[in-house]
Amino acid sequence: MERMDYFLQIYGTLPRAGPGSDELTRKAFEMMSHVPESPRVLDIGCGPGMQTVELLRITTGTVVALDLFPDMIARVKAKAASAGVSDRLKTLELDMNEMDFPGASFDVIWSEGAIYFLGFEGGLRKIREFVKPGGYVAVSEAVWLRSDPPPEVIEFWKDYPEIDTVANKLVVIDRIGYEPVGHFVFPPGAWTEQYYDPMEKRIAEKEAEWKDSPDAVAVLEEARSEIATFRRNPDCFSYAFFVMRK
Ligand SMILES: C[S@@+](CC[C@H](N)C(=O)[O-])C[C@H]1O[C@@H](n2cnc3c(N)ncnc32)[C@H](O)[C@@H]1O
Secondary structure, eight states, X not given: OXXXXXXXXXXXXXXXXXXXXXXXXXXXXXXXXXXXXXXXXXXXXXTTOHHHHXXXXXXXXXXXXXXXXXXXXXXXXXXXXXXXXXXXXXXXXXXXXXXXXXXXXXXXXXXXXXXXXXXXXXXXHHHHTTEEEEEEEEEEEEEESOSSOOHHHHHHTXXXXXXXXXXXXXXXXXXXXXXXXXXXXXXXHHHIIIIIHHHHHHHHXXXXXXXXXXHHHHHHHHHHHHHHHHHHOTTTXXXXXXXXXX
């Protein structure tokens, strides 16, 4: 197996592919006070689909779940089937850079931990044309909680220039011309309950089996280090949800 296969066997098997929870998905959705009865929703970078299925549960609308990776599309389909909401799910295996929907196609565009693949500002600009006038956009994104993070935290985030303060993210939202509706920072449990706790279990399952592969050992070590950095510094960074209206 290649290093990427080991990586996917850890990160690609978790209930979520990033921080979040059904409760936070609902909290963001409830900020949108003028959503039609049965909205048409686009979920960009749906991953394993935890939030996709929650959106299908809390509305009677349809959700288009978009992801680049076939494994993720298969997981969102399976999850929707076991929740009994498949009839309102559409999936789209597509690079989000290639998105080309007709203008004003969606009442709501959702993206948890994935808009950064287009750049926070570039992504929010690109999707604006796909939202109906008066429609909503909700995205979660990495944010600094402190201005003086320790070196290990700076090192951890060094390849991710999109992390910024909540205030600076709000400036971007305003600059693009969205009406800000609300925002909130994720509590530490949103990183651990559906993400790092299951990741730790997965690491423990694979440790002995993979001990002779340097690639596998490196993947496990990276995952352990990521979790430890978060557990030592939960007051330095998090994710925040930003809800806005066109
Ligand atoms: C951090 S995960 C978040 C997944 C999910 N929203 C969640 O919160 O659990 C980012 C997702 O974006 C997908 N992704 C990455 N690059 C992409 C691209 N260029 N186009 C579409 N999806 C992409 C990945 O496959 C992954 O499922």
